[in-house]
Amino acid sequence: MSKIQIISDKNSRSSNIKRSLIKILERNEIKKPNLTIVIGGDGFMLQTLKKNRNSKKSFYGINSGNYGFLMNKYSPKNLIKNLSKAKMISISPLEMTVSNKNNQSKKHIAINEVSILRQSRQAASLSIHYGSKKIIKNLVSDGVLVSTPAGSTAYNLSVHGPILGLNSKKLSISPISAFRPRRWKGKIVSDGSKIIIKNLNPKKRPISSVADNIEVRNAKKIIIKTNKNIKFNLLYDKNRSLQKKIKIEQLRGETS
Numbered sequence: 001m002s003k004i005q006i007i008s009d010k011n012s013r014s015s016n017i018k019r020s021l022i023k024i025l026e027r028n029e030i031k032k033p034n035l036t037i038v039i040g041g042d043g044f045m046l047q048t049l050k051k052n053r054n055s056k057k058s059f060y061g062i063n064s065g066n067y068g069f070l071m072n073k074y075s076p077k078n079l080i081k082n083l084s085k086a087k088m089i090s091i092s093p094l095e096m097t098v099s100n101k102n103n104q105s106k107k108h109i110a111i112n113e114v115s116i117l118r119q120s121r122q123a124a125s126l127s128i129h130y131g132s133k134k135i136i137k138n139l140v141s142d143g144v145l146v147s148t149p150a151g152s153t154a155y156n157l158s159v160h161g162p163i164l165g166l167n168s169k170k171l172s173i174s175p176i177s178a179f180r181p182r183r184w185k186g187k188i189v190s191d192g193s194k195i196i197i198k199n200l201n202p203k204k205r206p207i208s209s210v211a212d213n214i215e216v217r218n219a220k221k222i223i224i225k226t227n228k229n230i231k232f233n234l235l236y237d238k239n240r241s242l243q244k245k246i247k248i249e250q251l252r253g254e255t256s
Contacts, residue, residue: 009040041065110211112151
């Protein structure tokens with residue numbers, strides 16, 4: 001029990017699961033070093049991972065929220081077996097570097113996505129480069145979203161972006177309500193290069209840049225790249241791996 005850390009959200013459902021979990025773990029021994037059990041929803045898991053970005057722990061999520069894409073279903077009867085046989089997946093986050101209108105630079109990581117959003121009633125006016133290649137000269141839209149494979153079934157899917165395989169080594173660039181050019185559907189790129197997004201009219205058309213849920217307002221230039229020096233180790237029940245969840249979403253998209 002002493003080797004297992006339990007981190008719980010503050011709602012009543014999470015607290016009830018935590019109390020039940022402690023009783024089960026007191027009666028059983030789990031031989032998994034550096035194990036952290038996270039009780040909450042996807043947002044709480046993202047928050048916990050970022051707080052532990054420099055640790056070498058493995059994180060097993062128990063869902064007490066709504067969808068819980070990053071989490072496992074709580075099964076008191078099968079908990080010990082599920083923990084013992086859980087499969088590990090390692091993911092790297094995006095790193096967002098934002099220069100604002102005062103030429104200040106701020107850096108944050110995003111496990112799911114970086115979203116560039118209009119900050120006023122005016123549509124955003126953006127240029128997008130991938131390394132030295134120009135992807136789009138002027139995108140007039142509500143914004144644009146850069147998603148990891150792990151996040152491709154979250155906000156990215158809601159804006160009709162593609163679902164990416166977890167081992168695809170790709171990123172998705174998806175427009176949010178594109179006005180010009182109307183037919184631009186976005187682009188899939190390698191996760192190995194920088195994506196550079198510039199605000200072409202920062203005075204009239206201010207934008208914010210959001211790393212998962214951390215917002216930087218009045219952004220002028222955003223550089224996004226995968227930080228492969230950071231690895232988050234997530235544990236999943238044997239038959240509910242993150243790869244399988246992503247494949248299920250892909251099949252739903254093909255049949256809907």
